Amino acid sequence: MWNNLPLDLLARVFSFLSPDSLARATAACKHWRACARTFSSYTVSVETDCCCHPPWFLAMHTRNHRGFSFYVHNPSFDRWHLLPLDFLPDPIRPVAPIGSLLLYRPAVSSPLQLGLCNLFTRHYRVLPSLTTPRTNPAVGVVGVDKTRDDASPSSFRVYVAGGMSTTPRRGTTYEATLEMYDSRVDKWQSLGWMPIEFAVRLTVWTPNESVYSDGVLYWMTSARAYSVMGFQVSTGLWKEVKVPKADQLEFASLVRRKGRLALVGGDCMGEACIWELGVGDQWMLLEMVPVELGMRFLGGKRNWCSTKCVGIDEAVYLYRDLGSEMLVWREVAVKGRWEWDWIEGCGSIRGEEVPKFPIKGMLLQPSLNPSYILDH
Template sequence: MWSNLPFDLLANIFSFLSPDSLACAKSSCRHWHQCARCLATPESPRRHPPWFVALPNRSRGLFCCAYNPIDDSSSSSWYMLPLDFLPIPTRPVSATAGLILLRSTSTTPFQLAICNPFTRQFRHLPTLNVTRINPAVGVIELDPGHQFGELNFRAYVAGGMSEAPGGGALDEPKVEMYDSRCDTWKVIGSMPVEFAVRLTVWTPSESVYSNGILYWMTSARAYSVMGFEIATNSWRELSVPVADRLEFAALVQRNGKLTLLGGKCGGDACIWELGEGDVWRMIEKVPFELGMRFLGGKGCWDGTKCVGNNGIVCLYKDLGSGMLVWREVADEGRWEWFWIDGCCSIRGQQPQNFQIKGLLLHPNLAHSSLLNA
């Protein structure tokens, strides 16, 4: 594993060594000597692609699997990370700053937590001001180039059901924001009730941030997109291309723009990009042969999931199934499709197959004092 770590990640690791340990590392080989002399700084760009982390939809004493894209030529690219350090059952929500945002499944009121599967750190976030269940969650990473080990993000919670004054439940219109720098939640506005209903019932946790707006995909009747403009606390709705014909639809950010992936029943999977005037423009199709391989020849896109960031988009289903990856080729300015085998064996062990949520993150090996607060 150490021989496959990229230069800038090694430099970041070396920056946490004591002087005597750093001296030993520098004497190991010429490559490590050079790396130790160029220790990473907070402004160091991330030149390596993120890892794909496959987490169980619900975890309690299980494990997750991490795929290292630096060495994708063999099955040794997959690593198993135990999750037995999580004290409660959880569901993954999002990745930010090399950490994973989780939602508790052991308590009825909604609560978020955060963990680092590489350092086995875990921490609950404070409780919300308004007790609610099943809201939509959006996450924004602040200053992505900031030093690892420091929490620097905002989380937004919208919709959900709260307790009515006279008993029963109501659709909660208040929107709350958590800022990791002050470790508090605050109510920042409200939303139309009809939007709250759709975010509560028809929206998964995934969100995408692009150009000052948080977006969620909703699946009420036909697919549509809900947007929350943070600066103005205003809400908007966008249509989805051929929405009534899509078996799956997902949002990602690509090159700073909102991008939509969708698969049609018995047809192709296409990729659209949102342009001026909120007009969708198709920019790519999944190659037919790779699409059939991904679907097992069945021609059904139902159950497909997607995760992406600026330089990579991944289509996946479960842990053991293969993954379709569309990624930018470094220094060439073009995008290519790749096939990645599913996680069927790790160091001679065969992990059990299960439904997953995939996240993309850069491994964060720095212990955070805030995670243990």
């Protein structure tokens, strides 16, 4: 029966598989392999039609780029995998997910150069060079649109703000300008000047993670006390948003939750909270990390300094290093509420022990569908 199923029906079945299960299905027979390779031409998409698979957690070493690989956690099977990046010419640093793609920059690139890749199909392309060469600017992604028949984004914009530049006349100085890459025309354009104080803070004090919500692109900065920088995309205006308990927080991160801007922070008293930005740039307390879970996560200590956070709509992850447990607050659709959960750290892969080391984490919805953006 399975051998005789029409391609469109079999493609519909395949659309419910996670990427690793789909990869195994392609090895079953020629008919299934042909179907898996062509089902993206039908109006079937894992991400746009089913949305039944949670995002995967990607982890990369923050200091040593010689390993040149990702450690990836598949939540559907609670399993860790090693994902080699040997298809890329140089070691990379992840910047942001864009649909099923990863926006990255070379680890040793100066000035900034950005690229896109699909970690699972092993395709990549380097984006055009910026109009103004600059190092260490803030980077943000806006306007990810998806087509009905492609799991990859159909259009997006990348904003680059601040950074350092070097000119013969002025030497090395802060670059108080903003520019934008539009995937529809595949080029950068200058958007003019920005306040110099914002350029300095985004260059020196931001970890580069950005969140786009309600027409504003936000970055967290940590100069003395935490604060949030916001860029209104339609008007080009900048603003600063105060952070709750800013001078008491030992860590703070911005995440996107159900399309809204949320802030996760842990204070010097051992408490950790999640706030959401509401009307009038006022923060509303959404959730507190349960005390017993927080103590377990911190190993009995009351210090959040080494904690990091990443979130993407339906899940918020608190993590530290590769081998330690992760604390997750996620949406449980069948129950109609959010719950706290644990994910074991990556201690071994296929029987081989994995050492503990600090990581940068990211959440991404993997896809094996081809992307015209990478073939531009």
